[in-house]
Amino acid sequence: MALNILNYKQGASLKSLLTFFLFFMVIGSIVCGGLHLLYSYYIKGFVGDLLVREERGVALRKSVIEDSLNSIGDDLEYLSSMDSTRQFISGQDGLEAVEADLFAFSKAKGVYDQIRLFNAEGMELVRVNNDGGIPYIVPDNRLQSKKSRYYFRDTMDLDLGDVYVSPMDLNVENGQVEVPYKPVIRFGVSLFNKSGRPVGALILNYKADGLLGMLRKTGNVTEGQTMLLNNQGYWLLAPDAEDQWGFMFEGKKNLRFSVRHPAHWARIHASDSGQITTANEVYTFATIYPLHTRFRTSFGSSSPDESRDGLFPANQYFWKLVSYVPDVRTQGYSSGMMFKIFIIGAGLFALSGTIAWILSLVWARRRKELGFAFEDEMSSPLTGMTGKNRFRDTLELVYSLAEKRGRSLAVISVTLENLLELADVHGDNAADELLDLVGDRLTEVFMDADMISRTAFAHFAILFAEVRSRKECVEDVERAKDIMRDEFILQTGEVTANVYFDLKMYPEDTLSLKELQRVAEVGESRG
Structure with missing residues (x-):
């Protein structure tokens, strides 16, 4: 009798184990399907955002x-019109003065590897090299003839007022590619005397490695x-x-x-x-x-x-x-969202195992009818926006462009002031859900912005690379304030968000890049 009872218990245990695996496979399949849908949704959004970021980054x-x-043509015009250069063109001995002027110019600019004055036969008369930011005049016994080099011949073929630009290539000295490699772009003008005859050329080697x-x-x-x-x-x-x-x-x-x-x-x-x-x-x-x-250019050549x-x-x-x-x-795998999906998946599979084991016991003991409910309560992913570092890098480029072109740019900071309070009352998941909804509303209002980023825990920053007037920005901010006053419907109920906006424009409000970065990353103090 004892042996029969033992066999019965072993058989029941085996059936319970098989039932458990059956339920676990069914529930696990549902979980896998849900995770796959979540992953597909995330990847679709990630790829869409990536395409936009790539396009804007390349254009910038x-x-x-x-x-x-843009300024190199102006540099050539200045050098060719110097008094010392005009003396050389008129046939006076002005080489020492040319050397001094080209040396001073090279030291002030620092972007030209070589500045050279040629005669009409292609012989270097003056050459100023710049090695690591230190200019020096090359002695006469080291000057070279470049009469067969394509950039000299092309420069001498120019008409009055034209500027020659070579393709970007590697510098060649004494018929050999210089090592280590020096990427250069050569800019040149032909120098004409009063009778219209070319008497020489000025050629700048721009340091393309910069x-x-x-x-x-x-x-x-x-x-x-x-x-x-x-x-x-x-x-x-x-x-x-x-x-x-x-x-x-x-x-x-x-x-x-x-x-x-x-x-x-x-x-x-x-x-x-x-x-x-x-x-x-x-x-x-x-x-x-x-x-x-x-400007005029040519295909260039690696051979003299x-x-x-x-x-x-x-x-x-x-x-x-x-x-x-x-x-x-x-690229999508490498983001923090994939870690979140892994954690959610691990938790759901653990829950699936627990549910499957309970259901297998209920089924085995036949105490009640089989039944279960599964509800996927997984919260939405967070905003998916870019972060502080990418916003900082983009702002630096936009600031540099605005400074050079005389444009206005705008940074709008958005602070969710009661986020911690809402998290204490409604829970962390509700706070994450609120951030997601705030991000959606910002994207809806500022759809023409060049970048919208989450730069801190409860902080967003919006960048406009070029704005026509403050009025347009203020109108967008006021519209955003109106939308943010509407209640947010969360799973835990309706909440009101205290959202504070601050607008800073360059150059109207500040000329400082650091000030714009500070506003973008921590917001403006309201004290």
Whole structure:
């Protein structure tokens, strides 16, 4: 009898275990489906936000690059009109004065690797080098003839009033590419005497590594890897440095984006700006025209004796700024939301196991009819907006652009003053839900803003890169105040949010970038 009872208990236990696994599989499948829906919803929103951020980030960096090159034509005009330069043009001996003037100019500017004065035969008469911010005059016995270099010949072919700009390439000294590499853009003017005959040339070697360094430094404005391509599809800046400057070396002529990705290059080359999205990749691009309309350029050459194709107008020379996100879903995985989904999933699976075990016991003992209810009470994800660091980086770029172009920008800070009080009364989940709803209302009102970020626990910041008048901003703020006065319907009930707005404009309210950052990150004191 004891053996039969033992066998019975063992059989019952086995049936209970099998019943438990059956219920667990059913409930677990429902949980997995819910988590998948949550994940799909999150990824869809993440990808949409990423596309917008990539597009705005690329456009902003394009403007900064174009602005950084605008003053070079004015520098050449100034150098060619100096008294010492005019003395040289008129046939007077003015080389010592030219040396002194070019040295002083190089020291003041600091952005030119070389400033050179040539005679009509291509011989350097004066050369001022700038090494690590320290300018020096190159002695006469180290001056070189550049008569066969494409940039000298192209400069001498200019008409009066035109400016020559070379393609960006690597500096060549004594017929060899200089090591370590020095990316340069050469700007030149031909010097004409009173009879209209060219007697020489002024050529500036602009340090392009500063421009490329700026692109590397501001890479965190976008999610993607930064690339800069010339108009033939060669990399000037690439994620892998080995891919760069292929056109400068005989063995690397096919090392270019246009060969590796011909279909993408065809679309990038054909449009001024846009986005290419594949199953899991995003290319965001914009076209940079670095030259003024009075500039002339050429294809250039890595060889001193290579034949030229002649000059062509500035609008035919361009670069392509590309931000490449290689794995969009991986970008989504890397965010804090995926950790939240994992924690929620682990909790729900633990709850599923508990429910499945209770139901299996109820079923086994047949004490009541089988029945259960499942309710997914998972709270919405938080705002999903960008954070303080990305807002700070973008504000720095926008401020620099506004300062150079004489534009106005606006920062609106939004503080949810009673968030902690509401959390104490209604719970942390209700506070998270309220933040999500406040973010939705801000996005609805300020849909034309360049960026909306959550920069602190109970703080949002809104950025307008260019505003026409304070009146427009004030009207938007007043409209937002009206909307925020409406009650918020949470799962725990209706609540009223005390939302405080503060508007700061550059340059009307402040000229300080730090002040704008402080308002964006901590808000304005109401004491």
